[in-house]
Amino acid sequence: MTGYFVAILTFVSLAVLLGFALNIQWGQAGMINFGLAGFYGVGAYTAAILSKQGVDGVSATVAAIVTTAAISALVSLATIKLREDYLAITTLAFSESVRLVLMNETWLTGGTNGIRDIPRPFVDLVGGERYELFFLAACIVLVAAVYFLLDSVIRSPFGRALRAVREDDVVAATLGKDVLALRVKAFAIGGAVIGLAGALHAFYFTYIDPGEFAGFVTVYAFMSVIVGGKGSNRGLVMGACTVMILLEGTRFLKDFVPFFTAQQAASLRLIMIGTGLILVLIFRPSGLSSEYRLSSPKTADTTS
Amino acid sequence: MSSSNYSQADRFAFRTTPVPESFPARPNRSAETTAQPPLLQVEGLRKVYGGLEAVAGVDLSLPFGRITGLIGPNGAGKTTLLNVISNVERPTAGRVLLQGEDISALPQYRLAERGMVRTFQISRELGQLTVLENLLLARPRQTGEKLIGVFGRAGRVRREEEAGIEAARAVLLKVNLWRLADAPAAALSGGQKKLLELSRALMLSPRLVLLDEPAAGVAPAMEQVLIDTIRGLATEGVDFLIVEHDLDVVASLCSHVFVMAGGRILTQGTFAQISGDSRVVEAYLGLKA
Ligand SMILES: Nc1ncnc2c1ncn2[C@@H]1O[C@H](COP(=O)(O)OP(=O)(O)OP(=O)(O)O)[C@@H](O)[C@H]1O
Ligand SMILES: [Mg+2]
Numbered sequence: 001m002t003g004y005f006v007a008i009l010t011f012v013s014l015a016v017l018l019g020f021a022l023n024i025q026w027g028q029a030g031m032i033n034f035g036l037a038g039f040y041g042v043g044a045y046t047a048a049i050l051s052k053q054g055v056d057g058v059s060a061t062v063a064a065i066v067t068t069a070a071i072s073a074l075v076s077l078a079t080i081k082l083r084e085d086y087l088a089i090t091t092l093a094f095s096e097s098v099r100l101v102l103m104n105e106t107w108l109t110g111g112t113n114g115i116r117d118i119p120r121p122f123v124d125l126v127g128g129e130r131y132e133l134f135f136l137a138a139c140i141v142l143v144a145a146v147y148f149l150l151d152s153v154i155r156s157p158f159g160r161a162l163r164a165v166r167e168d169d170v171v172a173a174t175l176g177k178d179v180l181a182l183r184v185k186a187f188a189i190g191g192a193v194i195g196l197a198g199a200l201h202a203f204y205f206t207y208i209d210p211g212e213f214a215g216f217v218t219v220y221a222f223m224s225v226i227v228g229g230k231g232s233n234r235g236l237v238m239g240a241c242t243v244m245i246l247l248e249g250t251r252f253l254k255d256f257v258p259f260f261t262a263q264q265a266a267s268l269r270l271i272m273i274g275t276g277l278i279l280v281l282i283f284r285p286s287g288l289s290s291e292y293r294l295s296s297p298k299t300a301d302t303t304s
Numbered sequence: 305m306s307s308s309n310y311s312q313a314d315r316f317a318f319r320t321t322p323v324p325e326s327f328p329a330r331p332n333r334s335a336e337t338t339a340q341p342p343l344l345q346v347e348g349l350r351k352v353y354g355g356l357e358a359v360a361g362v363d364l365s366l367p368f369g370r371i372t373g374l375i376g377p378n379g380a381g382k383t384t385l386l387n388v389i390s391n392v393e394r395p396t397a398g399r400v401l402l403q404g405e406d407i408s409a410l411p412q413y414r415l416a417e418r419g420m421v422r423t424f425q426i427s428r429e430l431g432q433l434t435v436l437e438n439l440l441l442a443r444p445r446q447t448g449e450k451l452i453g454v455f456g457r458a459g460r461v462r463r464e465e466e467a468g469i470e471a472a473r474a475v476l477l478k479v480n481l482w483r484l485a486d487a488p489a490a491a492l493s494g495g496q497k498k499l500l501e502l503s504r505a506l507m508l509s510p511r512l513v514l515l516d517e518p519a520a521g522v523a524p525a526m527e528q529v530l531i532d533t534i535r536g537l538a539t540e541g542v543d544f545l546i547v548e549h550d551l552d553v554v555a556s557l558c559s560h561v562f563v564m565a566g567g568r569i570l571t572q573g574t575f576a577q578i579s580g581d582s583r584v585v586e587a588y589l590g591l592k593a
Contacts, residue, residue, distance in 0.1 A: 152454060152455070153451070153454060156448045156461065157440070157441075157447075157448030157449045157454075157464075157465070158448060158449050158450070158454050160433065160440065160441050161441060161449050163430070163432065163433055164430050164433060164441050166432075167430040167432055167433060168428050168430055170392060171424075171428045171430060172430075172441075173411075173412035174390060174392065174413075174415070174416065174421060174422055175416055175421065175441060175504070175505075175508065176413050176415075176417055176421075176442070176444055176508065177441075177449075178411075178413050179413065185451065291432070293433075293486070293488070294434060294436060294437050294440070294486075295486050296436045296469060296473075296485045297469065
């Protein structure tokens with residue numbers, strides 16, 4: 001059972017990282033990323049391919065982060081001449097292209113067979129049984145580090161400018177903000193975090209195939225952000241946990257209601273997940289937590 | 305009125321650091337300024353929407369040191385003219401020169417760097433940002449807007465923020481919005497949003513401010529504050545181009561007034577001159593009838 005909880009917590013960490021990424025791209029900068037799964041795939045495959053070539057785990061992770069960030073910047077740049085909502089379509093198309101490349105460029109990605117036996121970083125230092133626990137600890141440390149980095153970004157004037165672009169890009173521009181540069185940076189920062197999550201995914205499972213980078217990953221990330229409260233990373237951690245509890249908790253459904261067939265239980269599970277999300281949003285329409293707002297140092301001599 | 309809405313030091317820092325070319329020393333107002341290009345020059349500006357010529361060939365020139373009015377009946381093309389001047393929309397033809405530099409092809413955000421800022425007829429507050437954040441955002445050249453600054457120069461970012469809050473506080477106190485500093489801008493009333501937009505524009509330490517109906521919806525008590533604020537800034541070297549339907553505001557602020565109708569400049573002059581002009585009366589009455 002401990003093994004199970006370690007696994008769940010590792011999944012939650014990955015989900016939280018994806019949520020963090022979406023929170024800066026969509027929550028802060030207002031840029032919808034329907035192709036999150038594709039970027040996740042880029043990160044995972046970059047790390048996996050390089051590790052298989054003998055690159056050490058840390059360098060492979062860094063490469064996954066840089067590659068995913070760079071590709072994110074390019075994808076967001078590609079849409080500058082288009083209306084804003086085209087980013088949603090472009091990212092969706094991007095993730096579909098990634099999936100096709102992963103399935104067909106067999107020489108590089110192993111095609112539908114995926115990549116097996118991805119070497120795990122530090123495995124010779126931390127022996128077999130404790131590895132899962134070590135990996136979880138590493139994930140939690142990384143989640144904490146990303147949280148603090150993003151938190152300082154969100155609280156900074158840079159984060160404020162991103163929110164301004166989200167609220168009204170014309171106004172942001174008339175106030176002297178380089179909207180395009182801000183958008184590209186926001187998307188690249190998100191991409192970096194997705195790349196990190198992708199690398200961790202590859203190392204954790206030691207096996208990846210194209211099917212793991214399909215739409216449901218994107219959907220879960222959006223669910224985490226919506227439940228947690230768009231724009232708030234603290235809320236996001238709660239949101240990702242809530243979504244994971246719903247996803248995993250309902251997995252045991254078939255043990256408690258033996259009169260359902262496996263297929264019925266699977267459908268019921270989806271119904272329960274949907275109902276759970278709706279309930280959260282009924283009681284907390286803007287999510288569990290709201291976004292960062294500066295509170296001014298009110299002074300005693302305020303005359304109004 | 306000599307009080308400043310933000311510290312002189314702040315303004316000084318803005319003026320002297322960057323792009324010195326675009327910020328020539330302010331000309332002495334009493335001296336001849338013929339050698340100097342005008343602050344703003346609009347040449348043959350046209351904007352066509354489908355078959356409608358909203359701006360149908362406008363030439364105008366704003367010399368330094370003036371509060372200029374732009375009036376005209378509904379649909380005259382005043383807002384469209386401001387939109388084109390501020391690069392919010394691209395002109396169909398013509399060009400706009402700011403201190404002699406053609407700005408028609410510049411990206412929008414560069415205009416703020418060159419000291420020109422505008423407000424909108426229908427307020428465009430950044431609703432989910434607080435009132436204070438709306439103002440802080442507008443400060444030019446913030447170290448903390450660069451990622452390298454966020455992580456590499458945290459101390460400097462903090463000091464800039466503190467200075468920004470002080471400057472914003474001075475502006476907000478004046479327009480009676482400081483008590484709402486932490487409220488999301490979306491929660492303000494219509495008139496308060498107008499005052500917020502003006503305050504936000506002022507945080508840029510601008511050279512020229514284009515105002516689209518700044519007094520619309522503003523409470524009568526605040527209207528005088530608005531007038532005093534604009535006049536006070538004008539004495540410190542900020543110029544204004546004001547579109548306004550409230551002719552009392554125009555009369556009390558503007559030393560020169562352009563009258564627009566049907567996308568063209570009908571006439572121009574002092575308020576006394578244009579209000580005695582029969583064509584102006586006709587343009588207003590003709591459309592009201
Ligand atoms: N985006 C647009 N598309 C089509 N027509 C437009 C657009 N914007 C303005 N117009 C038209 O251009 C003309 C000028 O409009 P504009 O808003 O500039 O007038 P205005 O002088 O500001 O009027 P008001 O005093 O009512 O604000 C109007 O006939 C208007 O309907
Ligand atoms: Mg108008």
